[in-house]
Amino acid sequence: MVLFLLFAIYQAGVYFFIHFKVVTAIVNPAIGVVFGYFGSTAFHFLKERQQNVLIKGMFSQYVNKQVVQELLTNPDKLKLGGEKKNVTILFSDMAGFTTFSEGKSPEELVRFINGLLHEMTELIMINTGTLDKYLGDAVMAFWGAPLEQEDHAYRACKTALDMQNKVSQISQEWIQKGEKPLHIRIGLNSGDVIVGNVGGERHKNYTVMGDNVNLASRLEGANKEYNSAIMISESTYEAAKEFVLVRELDSIKVKGKTKPTKVFELIGMADDEMAKQKLNSLADYISALELYKQKKFVEASAYFEKCFTAQQDFTSKVYLERCKAYIENPPEENWDGVFVMKTK
Incomplete structure (x- = not known):
């Protein structure tokens, strides 16, 4: 592109001299094109370098080296x-x-x-x-x-x-x-x-x-x-x-x-x-949970207790206590089994 512009400047100077006897300066425009080219190249180089420094500085502590390299290669993904x-x-x-x-x-x-x-x-x-x-x-x-x-x-x-x-x-x-x-x-x-x-x-x-x-x-x-x-x-x-x-x-x-x-x-x-x-060792728990969802708390508690005794499974103990509470005080008809967390 630069060579084309330099050639065009030279041809324009020759054309005006031959046809109109006008002498035009071709050195200064040529120098301007060359400096413009190198200036533009330097600008894009520095901009890309600044972008690379930004990506490295921002992500080198948060992601592995392969990810950083991918971002440097394809910054448009960021x-x-x-x-x-x-x-x-x-x-x-x-x-x-x-x-x-x-x-x-x-x-x-x-x-x-x-x-x-x-x-x-x-x-x-x-x-x-x-x-x-x-x-x-x-x-x-x-x-x-x-x-x-x-x-x-x-x-x-x-x-x-x-x-x-x-x-x-x-x-x-x-x-x-x-x-x-x-x-x-x-x-x-x-x-x-x-x-x-x-x-x-x-x-x-x-x-x-x-x-x-x-x-x-x-x-x-x-x-x-x-x-x-x-x-x-x-x-x-x-x-x-x-x-x-x-x-x-x-x-x-x-x-x-x-x-x-x-x-x-x-x-x-x-x-x-x-x-x-x-x-596989939690098969009793899985069976118990299905019974619990169906509000069959007596049957579910037997399975939960079996799993807790055999596996020392704390989650089974949690459900066992819930079953006992629901056996004494049955939930409402529209009970959906959802447990509301009281703490964060």
């Missing part, structure tokens, strides 16, 4: 201003943190939390998730942004199981040192959210917002009611059901929501033999 995306959100939190922290110095506690968060973050990165933020000893992450991931629910479920396995290893090490066992609770939910770069002029955070984010957080806390380790919503289960093994826990209304949500306990991946064995 929209920082805000967009609606279907993602899976994960919240994890340490159970019994107050008890665990008793007798520990601030330095020792911070060192432990940093070590735990490092391990959890590594697993999120390995499974190509996006680290959103740390909330004390809690972690928030999501899958499906900034890059599209059709299997984001599967990736989140796998990460949750990996996190529990890692915490189990760490807990064994702490028990050998005479410390209390360590447990974490995890909540997963999938759905549409608003994702983008949010914050003030000095500091912004690439994050997700919306009701589906709040629900994931509520499910993490709802684990306490059933003593479950990983609670997932129906939408997450439907998106990943080919790859995971679960048991239905309940239909619940979490604080701040008007519609009930069916929730499941994530037991393992579909190809995990130990997870299959655990699910």
Whole structure:
């Protein structure tokens, strides 16, 4: 293009001299074209470099290197201003943190939390998730942004199981040192959210917002009611059901929501033999839950008690207590089985 313009300038000068005996300056326009070309090239180079620095600075701490490289190669895939995306959100939190922290110095506690968060973050990165933020000893992450991931629910479920396995290893090490066992609770939910770069002029955070984010957080806390380790919503289960093994826990209304949500306990991946064995051991629970839904509380309580006795299944104990309460005070005719959570 530049050579064409230089040639055109030269030809125009020759044409005006031959036909009109007019001498035109061709050096200055030619220099202007050359400088314009190099100036434009430098501008685009600096703009692209600035964009690359922005992407690296913003995402290198939140996603793995492969994702950063993909964003650098295809920056059009990134929209920082805000967009609606279907993602899976994960919240994890340490159970019994107050008890665990008793007798520990601030330095020792911070060192432990940093070590735990490092391990959890590594697993999120390995499974190509996006680290959103740390909330004390809690972690928030999501899958499906900034890059599209059709299997984001599967990736989140796998990460949750990996996190529990890692915490189990760490807990064994702490028990050998005479410390209390360590447990974490995890909540997963999938759905549409608003994702983008949010914050003030000095500091912004690439994050997700919306009701589906709040629900994931509520499910993490709802684990306490059933003593479950990983609670997932129906939408997450439907998106990943080919790859995971679960048991239905309940239909619940979490604080701040008007519609009930069916929730499941994530037991393992579909190809995990130990997870299959655990699910088979809960056959009495599954039978009991169906009877419970039909308001056959006497029959259901027998199965729940059997499962609790044989498997020490805390969720069965929860339902056993509910059955006893409903046997004494039967629910209304329009009872839908939905349990209303009183706490976050």
